[in-house]
Amino acid sequence: EPEVTQTPSHQVTQMGQEVILRCVPISNHLYFYWYRQILGQKVEFLVSFYNNEISEKSEIFDDQFSVERPDGSNFTLKIRSTKLEDSAMYFCASRRGTSGATDTQYFGPGTRLTVL
């Protein structure tokens, strides 16, 4: 069964450093998403991406964040200057993009980001 993959599984970085989280969505999916989950809190939407541009973003997704689909398979989330409060699990998700009951989002296993 196709699945969303993410690398690395765990990233440790110093405050102020840039990090890039990588995702490989399911191959025939057209919509891509990033979510995050701070430890003990709910899953929060960050951004959605379609047709090589951001379709929606949350208040969390400020100028420090950016997303890119550099090639036909990868989808990345970059945090330019990490802060302590960016420590969280980051989940990538994708969906096919067809209307109807079978169009659901599939999540990757997540990247645990720890900012020291």
Add this chain to the structure above:
Amino acid sequence: LAKTTQPISMDSYEGQEVNITCSHNNIATNDYITWYQQFPSQGPRFIIQGYKTKVTNEVASLFIPADRKSSTLSLPRVSLSDTAVYYCLVGDMTTDSWGKLQFGAGTQVVVTP
């Protein structure tokens, strides 16, 4: 997106059926109801989705009454591995407004021997 309300936690024993009810009084005509499961340190996993009446798959059943203002996820004969957080989400599947999933706190289900 319609707001949902579900219990914070539920406890069960192995082999029992677990029913989690979600209220969504403001559900719109185009909204579907979707349930996700999440284990600690893992991504949410799609369980089941429905629009009305009853939907069943190999994992669970979803019961939706005629007024669609609530839904019940039924997990038959749970095992220890069903211990997880279960999220009820409601959203429009017919337009691009289904782009964003808004998760609540979910229901923590704990299964004990």
